[in-house]
Amino acid sequence: xxxxxxxxxxxxxxxxxxxxxxxxxxxxxxxxxxxxxxxxxxxxxxxxxxxxxxxxxxxxxxxxxxxxxxxxxxxxxxxxxxxxxxxxxxxxxxxxxxxxxxxxxxxxxxxxxxxxxxxxxxxxxxxxxxxxxxxxxxxxxxxxxxxxxxxxxxxxxxxxxxxxxxxxxxxxxxxxxxxxxxxxxxxxxxxxxxxxxxxxxxxxxxxxxxxxxxxxxxxxxxxxxxxxxxxxxxxxxxxxxxxxxxxxxxxxxxxxxxxxxxxxxxxxxxxxxxxxxxxxxxxxxxxxxxxxxxxxxxxxxxxxxxxxxxxxxxxxxxxxxxxxxxxxxxxxxxxxxxxxxxxxxxxxxxxxxxxxxxxxxxxxxxxxxxxxxxxxxxxxxxxxxxxxxxxxxxxxxxxxxxxxxxxxxxxxxxxxxxxxxxxxxxxxxxxxxxxxxxxxxxxxxxxxxxxxxxxxxxxxxxxxxxxxxxxxx
Amino acid sequence: xxxxxxxxxxxxxxxxxxxxxxxxxxxxxxxxxxxxxxxxxxxxxxxxxxxxxxxxxxxxxxxxxxxxxxxxxxxxxxxxxxxxxxxxxxxxxxxxxxxxxxxxxxxxxxxxxxxxxxxxxxxxxxxxxxxxxxxxxxxxxxxxxxxxxxxxxxxxxxxxxxxxxxxxxxxxxxx
Numbered sequence: 001x002x003x004x005x006x007x008x009x010x011x012x013x014x015x016x017x018x019x020x021x022x023x024x025x026x027x028x029x030x031x032x033x034x035x036x037x038x039x040x041x042x043x044x045x046x047x048x049x050x051x052x053x054x055x056x057x058x059x060x061x062x063x064x065x066x067x068x069x070x071x072x073x074x075x076x077x078x079x080x081x082x083x084x085x086x087x088x089x090x091x092x093x094x095x096x097x098x099x100x101x102x103x104x105x106x107x108x109x110x111x112x113x114x115x116x117x118x119x120x121x122x123x124x125x126x127x128x129x130x131x132x133x134x135x136x137x138x139x140x141x142x143x144x145x146x147x148x149x150x151x152x153x154x155x156x157x158x159x160x161x162x163x164x165x166x167x168x169x170x171x172x173x174x175x176x177x178x179x180x181x182x183x184x185x186x187x188x189x190x191x192x193x194x195x196x197x198x199x200x201x202x203x204x205x206x207x208x209x210x211x212x213x214x215x216x217x218x219x220x221x222x223x224x225x226x227x228x229x230x231x232x233x234x235x236x237x238x239x240x241x242x243x244x245x246x247x248x249x250x251x252x253x254x255x256x257x258x259x260x261x262x263x264x265x266x267x268x269x270x271x272x273x274x275x276x277x278x279x280x281x282x283x284x285x286x287x288x289x290x291x292x293x294x295x296x297x298x299x300x301x302x303x304x305x306x307x308x309x310x311x312x313x314x315x316x317x318x319x320x321x322x323x324x325x326x327x328x329x330x331x332x333x334x335x336x337x338x339x340x341x342x343x344x345x346x347x348x349x350x351x352x353x354x355x356x357x358x359x360x361x362x363x364x365x366x367x368x369x370x371x372x373x374x375x376x377x378x379x380x381x382x383x384x385x386x387x388x389x390x391x392x393x394x395x396x397x398x399x400x401x402x403x404x405x406x407x408x409x410x411x412x413x414x415x416x417x418x419x420x421x422x423x424x425x426x427x428x429x430x431x432x433x434x435x436x437x438x439x440x441x442x443x444x445x446x447x448x449x450x451x452x453x454x455x456x457x458x459x460x461x462x463x464x465x466x467x468x469x470x471x472x473x
Numbered sequence: 474x475x476x477x478x479x480x481x482x483x484x485x486x487x488x489x490x491x492x493x494x495x496x497x498x499x500x501x502x503x504x505x506x507x508x509x510x511x512x513x514x515x516x517x518x519x520x521x522x523x524x525x526x527x528x529x530x531x532x533x534x535x536x537x538x539x540x541x542x543x544x545x546x547x548x549x550x551x552x553x554x555x556x557x558x559x560x561x562x563x564x565x566x567x568x569x570x571x572x573x574x575x576x577x578x579x580x581x582x583x584x585x586x587x588x589x590x591x592x593x594x595x596x597x598x599x600x601x602x603x604x605x606x607x608x609x610x611x612x613x614x615x616x617x618x619x620x621x622x623x624x625x626x627x628x629x630x631x632x633x634x635x636x637x638x639x640x641x642x643x644x645x646x647x648x
Contacts, residue, residue: 207522211515226574233581421574423599431574435599
């Protein structure tokens with residue numbers, strides 16, 4: 001059992017130091033509490049001090065003082081043995097608390113301003129400060145580093161809880177529902193236009209769409225049932241992120257999906273999937289910001305899917321780039337309990353964390369009804385040589401690394417679009433990595449498969465088992 | 474790769490004489506395929522458009538038209554002699570693209586099957602992954618290719634040789 005004591009720090013925002021201690025605690029899989037005043041600490045457990053604390057009040061107790069590095073050296077990825085951690089060089093070792101706080105608060109991205117961001121305030125993968133370490137679970141490694149120090153001093157730390165099943169990791173399959181129809185004027189004409197401009201694959205998509213329409217065959221992009229069938233064979237269910245359409249508080253952006261989720265066959269398809277255990281979640285439009293817009297989207301989709309919608313992901317990953325905590329707080333207020341919009345727009349982890357995080361600990365008293373953020377580390381296009389920001393020869397090693405990370409008690413959230421099941425035309429080769437590396441994970445003894453909502457619920461329960469509270473927020 | 478007794482899946486872009494010959498050969502040997510996947514009409518048209526485009530880039534428009542007419546002549550010469558696939562009572566499904574997810578799903582549903590590529594587009598990495606490399610393709614075009622493929626398939630089913638090569642996929646319209 002750990003008793004973190006947060007003293008006065010030079011950190012700009014001590015709330016993120018507290019958040020860092022919380023996220024490190026749940027990654028240590030131990031029971032812990034966070035205190036400000038050492039006098040209030042219960043008699044049991046190891047005391048871990050961070051910042052400037054009057055230590056005479058806890059004299060004689062098992063005590064670890066973590067030195068704060070201050071602002072002398074910037075937080076950066078640091079190699080410690082075989083681990084890549086993220087922190088500041090301190091007097092005795094690495095200040096991983098400050099490093100974790102920096103990652104969780106996205107301070108590492110604050111240097112990317114102006115032209116370093118695109119029109120949606122996103123940082124292109126090639127310009128991201130963590131681009132060389134996207135596949136490193138830096139926050140989890142920080143926790144391992146902290147565990148090594150603690151166990152070196154006090155012996156083995158008893159495991160109080162694990163998020164998944166024992167030491168196994170988790171795999172979450174998700175699907176963005178962007179343009180799931182080729183038998184519609186917009187996608188057909190778009191493919192034709194691109195094809196006429198010389199894009200061979202788009203021309204093939206147009207031909208397929210037009211010919212299947214004329215021959216009255218199935219829409220090649222409408223692959224909900226096929227994904228469901230494949231996942232049934234894998235013994236799992238997945239999460240479909242559906243764009244609910246524009247509303248008064250969330251007007252349409254040009255790049256939002258062009259389908260109308262109220263028109264057949266969307267409602268019956270979504271209701272059927274939901275009824276069989278697949279999860280329907282909201283794919284927020286690019287202009288959906290704030291609690292009103294989020295609540296509007298949630299209500300629409302709840303009516304369509306016939307089940308309560310509680311998960312979300314932003315289209316184009318927008319909305320959580322500039323002020324992610326504000327966006328997540330607004331989602332929480334709108335009734336959502338998890339979001340999967342966190343990605344570096346490449347293969348890997350944007351905030352250095354592979355496991356979920358619970359940003360609501362900065363606005364909620366505890367983890368019981370906490371808002372969970374699931375990092376989406378693997379998307380179809382990022383694993384395709386034609387679209388990935390990575391060099392082709394780095395794609396497969398990167399995917400292997402993400403899978404290996406997940407197997408060690410981690411998490412891998414994948415995102416394959418509904419339409420890319422076609423694996424031809426504009427989406428040729430999109431199933432390569434899925435079939436080569438993901439499909440076989442269904443029988444991997446080191447992984448359990450679940451939906452995004454299930455993963456969030458398990459993470460919430462894990463946090464609740466670890467969290468002993470802190471009477472002095 | 475050791476090959477145990479297993480099912481056969483035949484995949485072809487169209488029902489033609491070599492595919493019928495291949496099916497007849499494996500059926501006669503007591504190994505009827507569990508599934509035959511044939512290219513749908515849109516698939517066949519897309520392939521022809523792609524082949525015509527390729528011929529046009531190589532030989533120009535006139536050359537490509539000549540190639541197209543020659544293809545029609547060749548088909549006219551090769552009158553179908555083998556019995557139709559429907560006579561065997563084997564399930565026949567149509568696919569839009571040979572590497573499409575729906576094709577892959579049919580293979581996944583029949584694990585351990587030996588896939589015979591009897592004249593279709595080149596298969597991709599996803600296809601080979603779900604077939605677990607258990608694919609054989611035409612050793613050469615035409616009816617002799619069908620005979621060769623049938624022999625290879627029967628040898629593989631008989632467990633001899635223990636190791637058999639994963640053949641390079643057939644080019645478009647081969648056979």
